[in-house]
Amino acid sequence: MNAKTADKIATGVIYAISSIVALILFAMLGFILVRGVPHLSWHFLTSPARAFEAGGGIGIQLFNSFYLLILAMLISFPIALGAAIYLNEYAQKNRFTAIIRTAIEILSSLPSVVVGLFGFLLFVVQFKLGFSILSGAIALTLFNLPLLTRSIETSLAQIPDLQREAGAALGLSRWETVLHVILPAAVPSIVTGVVLSAGRVFGEAAALIYTAGQSAPALNFADWNPFNISSPLNPMRPAETLAVHIWKINSEGIMPDLNAVSAGASAVLIIVVLLFNFSARKLGMKLYKKLTSA
């Protein structure tokens, strides 16, 4: 076959393949949004779920998702930040560093269901935390740590060594340089990384079904004392999240309007992830402008 003909055929095939892929992707997004968005209403977003009759909402699940996300980020961020600082600023190239890096890589490739089972075994059963927000938040932390660490480390590594040398030349210790020079410079890209990982955590379900549980007890939104069992802030109550809810109602198949509820909930999930993705970049850029202009 003529090389030119082959070139034309191949180009055509590549065009065809990528249009099919684009079609699949658009169709999927379109499907969820078209099916889900009409179902969204203030009532749907705020009222509690109903197991056996139509017309329930996702209010508690939505709140649980955000609460778990915030708790998980509060636990995982300091740890990831510390680990990333050590890896990028202090660590020497030796066996210890290599082993830890491998460990982080392995943790990031573990199936999330295994992380969830580990959380179930250790926190729910061994430490007797039960199915609770706390167990769920710790499981999400384990799931989130490797990725967050890597993204913060990349952000730190992007800061040129000139800055570190300048710090050292001024007589600052390494830690002071990190605290006052490197971190402020890296804030925008760290924020981008954190928000992106928040999107992933928000949609995670497999790690939660056996840690945060699959039930959403009624909450009293007037009671903000974290020690009361019906308080939304109580970290020891079981908390089904939005993603778990979609999974549960579909695998039970009892709820009469489960297709509409799942479509609506899926649309909410995707819109939130979309918002996270979008705001991650915007926020990073805005912070960068603000921090560099002064």
Added chain:
Amino acid sequence: MDNITKKLMQRSESTRKDTFGRVVSLTALILIGVVVVAIFAFVLSRGLSTFFKDGVNVKDFLFGTTWNPSVTNPATKQPYVGALPMIIGSFLVTFLAAIVATPFAIGTALFMTEIAQKRGAKIMQPIIELLVGIPSVVYGFIGLTVVVPFIRTITSGSGFGILSGTIVLFVMILPTITSMTVDTLKSVPRYYRESALAIGATRWQMIYKVILRAATPGIMTAIVFGMARAFGEALAVQMVIGNAALMPTGLTTPASTLTSVLTMGIGNTVMGSLQNDVLWTLAMILLLMSLVFNLIVRAIGRRGAMK
């Protein structure tokens, strides 16, 4: 005089702060290491107790074809714990999904980097990034409402099965493989392209003979990553595969994977019983497989590093 000596002998404020920072950050790092060790220790100890405590034969477990841990086989006085149906189910959906996804991912990545750099990247990049972030339950839900009924109408079965699982996983790992392949293709140096074109190669010859060859290790890594994701995916697969722990006889009969049996079973068994232990052994297999995928990626990285 005394004051100065003292000042010189003492550790400075800065040094103290530095030590503090070093210790704090090292603690965080070690914590992550401890977590990884703990996960392995716990899952291995629970998973191995099937063999040590309950006396199940490793060979029976890995190659037995009947899974029904609560029933005892009258001939051997052993419960039916053959995990082969799930192991085969997991590998089947993973490999099939990877085989289908690879040409699509490479084609799309080539489109984005070689053929329509500006337009292709502008349209596809954000969608692919978004799709990487879509929660897996959403994929499962789409599978349940679109893929399963579709398969049901064309094959007359229930629609649940390996084929539906493969389709859902295919869509799920497609963005992952594509975005990693795009990164690899972008890292192929520009002068490779220039030299190929300069000696008269057509665009396809340049792509096929130069760029794809140079990018092979990276593409392989992308595929293995996709496979690792598919292998460990639990809920999306569980929703569409039918959850029947039988040896798969066809692509459209209900089957199960390691992850689907785990998600279904772990809440319904009593901790410490044989029924529970065998589930942990399945989790152990998942853990070890993710280790294997990791080793493969490393091996590819070491052998295929661009010289």
